[in-house]
Structure formats: C-alpha cells, structure tokens
Amino acid sequence: MGQAGKGLMNVMVKRRVHVAAAAIVSSDGDKALIARRPSNVDHGGLWEFPGGKLAPYETGLEGLKRELHEELGVEIKRAQPLIRIHHEYSDKHILLDVWQVHEFSGEPFGREGQAVRWVPLQELVNYPFPAANLPILQAVMLPTEYFITAEEADDAVFETRLARALVEDNVRLVQLRAKSLDEAAYLARAERALALCREHGARLLLNADPALLEQVDADGIHLTSERLMSLERRPISEAKWLAASTHDQKQLTQASRIGCDFVTLSPLRTTPSHPEVPPMGWHDFQQLVERAAMPVFALGGMTRFDANHARAVGAQGIASIRDFWK
Numbered sequence: 305m306g307q308a309g310k311g312l313m314n315v316m317v318k319r320r321v322h323v324a325a326a327a328i329v330s331s332d333g334d335k336a337l338i339a340r341r342p343s344n345v346d347h348g349g350l351w352e353f354p355g356g357k358l359a360p361y362e363t364g365l366e367g368l369k370r371e372l373h374e375e376l377g378v379e380i381k382r383a384q385p386l387i388r389i390h391h392e393y394s395d396k397h398i399l400l401d402v403w404q405v406h407e408f409s410g411e412p413f414g415r416e417g418q419a420v421r422w423v424p425l426q427e428l429v430n431y432p433f434p435a436a437n438l439p440i441l442q443a444v445m446l447p448t449e450y451f452i453t454a455e456e457a458d459d460a461v462f463e464t465r466l467a468r469a470l471v472e473d474n475v476r477l478v479q480l481r482a483k484s485l486d487e488a489a490y491l492a493r494a495e496r497a498l499a500l501c502r503e504h505g506a507r508l509l510l511n512a513d514p515a516l517l518e519q520v521d522a523d524g525i526h527l528t529s530e531r532l533m534s535l536e537r538r539p540i541s542e543a544k545w546l547a548a549s550t551h552d553q554k555q556l557t558q559a560s561r562i563g564c565d566f567v568t569l570s571p572l573r574t575t576p577s578h579p580e581v582p583p584m585g586w587h588d589f590q591q592l593v594e595r596a597a598m599p600v601f602a603l604g605g606m607t608r609f610d611a612n613h614a615r616a617v618g619a620q621g622i623a624s625i626r627d628f629w630k
C-alpha cells in the first residue's frame with residue numbers, strides 16, 4: 305500500500321475517545337485540583353484534570369459527575385463549560401470536554417490511590433500534563449470577560465472609566481487599545497493603566513508593537529490581525545501572555561502556529577465601529593471555536609448577557625468595549 309493509503313488506514317482505525325475532565329477551582333479562585341495518573345495506565349505518571357471516558361449514552365456533565373464521584377468522592381453542585389479540545393494522539397483522536405467546577409460537596413481524595421493536589425493557577429505550568437492539556441491551563445487562568453478600552457483623548461476621563469470598570473464591573477483582563485495616540489502618549493497611558501490594573505488585581509495587555517513590553521512591564525501583548533499575520537514566530541517570552549485578534553480560520557491557524565495563549569474572534573454581530581463588515585453569527589463562530597485549540601473570546605456587539613451563551617458554544621467568554629465603557 306502506498307504512503308497515502310497507509311495514512312488513510314490510520315485515520316480510519318483511530319479510536320475516537322470523548323473524555324470529560326474537571327477544572328475544579330477553589331472558592332477563592334486561586335487554585336485548581338489536579339491528580340496524578342497511576343504509572344500503569346495511558347500517560348501514566350503525568351498530572352491530569354480528574355475525569356474520564358464517557359459512556360455512549362452520557363452527556364459530558366453526566367459523565368463528569370460519575371467520574372468525580374468514582375475518582376475523588378465529590379459531588380458537583382455547580383459547573384460551567386470551560387473549553388473543548390480536539391487532539392490527535394498517535395493511537396487515538398481525543399475530545400477533551402473540560403468543565404469548570406465552581407461548587408462541589410465532599411472532601412476530595414484519591415479514591416483510586418492517586419495523588420491529588422491543590423495547585424496555585426500560575427504554578428500549573430510546572431507540572432507535566434498530557435500534550436492535549438495546554439489550552440486548559442490557559443483557559444483556567446482567564447476570566448469570562450475581556451475589556452477592551454475605547455479611544456479617548458482625555459487622560460482623566462480614561463482613568464475614571466478604567467477605574468470604574470475595574471471596581472464596579474470587576475473586570476480582570478484589560479486590553480489597552482488606543483490607536484489615536486502617538487507612541488509617547490500611548491506609553492504614558494500604558495504606565496497609568498498598568499498601575500490601576502495592578503491595584504485591582506487585573507492583567508493588562510498592550511495592543512501595540514511587542515517591543516513596547518521592554519518599556520512597560522505589562523502582562524502581555526494583544527496583536528492586531530495584521531501584526532499576527534506578519535509574524536514568523538512568537539515575539540515575546542512565554543512568561544508574558546500573547547493574544548491576537550482573529551476573524552477567520554486562516555488567522556486562527558496562524559495564532560495557534562505562533563503560540564498565542566488566546567484570541568478574540570469577531571465580529572459576532574454588526575457593530576457601529578465596523579458597520580461594513582458582515583457579522584459571522586453564532587453558527588459559524590461555534591464551528592471555528594470547536595476547531596481552535598485555545599481559549600476564544602466572542603467579540604463584536606457582545607455584552608455580559610451574552611457570556612453564558614458564548615460559554616455554551618465553547619468560547620471562553622465575551623470581549624467588549626462598549627459594555628464596560630461607561
């Protein structure tokens with residue numbers, strides 16, 4: 305059989321496994337519960353988010369409830385979809401259907417003898433996980449809402465509005481987007497925005513040339529789709545966050561190729577800022593998100609009322625200027 309034929313056989317015989325897994329987050333939101341896989345199983349010795357294979361008749365959440373009872377002795381009280389990851393292992397195609405568990409009863413322990421540990425979210429990257437898991441680590445660190453700042457000439461108005469969003473809307477992730485400012489003005493505003501974000505425990509990404517991180521120690525860079533497409537590789541260190549604006553499959557593929565930690569995908573709806581761009585709508589959005597192995601924020605006419613629907617179709621949440629700019 306020729307190479308092409310063999311490849312086809314491999315695809316045809318690969319098992320498809322649907323796995324439900326839990327990102328159980330502590331009530332203060334600072335830690336996640338992970339478990340160590342026994343040495344004698346698939347991916348033995350690696351750490352994992354507890355869970356397991358679904359029975360054919362089970363929904364993700366049903367299967368997860370059963371698995372968490374079996375493996376940890378806990379009952380899920382409140383959970384929300386976090387991310388779905390399709391991953392090709394050499395022997396199988398796996399769909400990891402990950403839920404964020406916000407509330408549970410019982411004291412978790414390794415009922416199958418496995419080690420179980422609460423780990424601060426920032427330290428998760430130090431644990432060896434199966435290859436499919438990277439997007440889970442990114443998703444669990446991210447909030448459901450991504451605030452993009454509006455164009456604003458007046459520094460005082462800018463600061464009042466940013467502070468309001470941080471305090472009243474509890475925004476924890478901010479993108480400083482200010483295309484109308486020159487570089488010096490942008491830098492000054494970035495320093496001020498960073499101080500406000502730090503004060504309120506929020507992260508700040510600069511929508512700017514990645515080199516600007518050498519001057520302002522923000523948490524990362526948000527690439528415009530144009531910058532994204534012009535890059536050969538990740539322009540900043542792994543210690544910082546890299547995000548990008550995307551609008552289609554090609555840009556999503558590029559974002560994943562250069563190692564973006566998350567993206568926005570737009571426009572869901574028509575917006576006053578881009579009236580000429582046709583909206584993609586939820587159906588196309590969902591299809592693109594399903595194939596993206598990284599957290600995706602829905603953008604374009606989104607408000608916080610859309611966040612639950614965005615999560616239900618596989619997104620991390622919503623990104624918005626207007627809903628937070630008051």
Ligand SMILES: Nc1nc2c([nH]c(=O)n2[C@@H]2O[C@H](COP(=O)(O)OP(=O)(O)OP(=O)(O)O)[C@@H](O)[C@H]2O)c(=O)[nH]1
Pocket residue numbers: 321323324325345346347351352353354355356357358371398400434435436437
């Ligand atoms: N539970 C879990 N499985 C994961 C993760 N990441 C990942 O690649 N997997 C893979 O997904 C599959 C899950 O199988 P599992 O061994 O947990 O299944 P299970 O609990 O039903 O066990 P069983 O088949 O022994 O009854 C394994 O191939 C595992 O390596 C993860 O974070 N959590």
Ligand SMILES: [Mg+2]
Pocket residue numbers: 354355356357371375
């Ligand atoms: Mg399991």
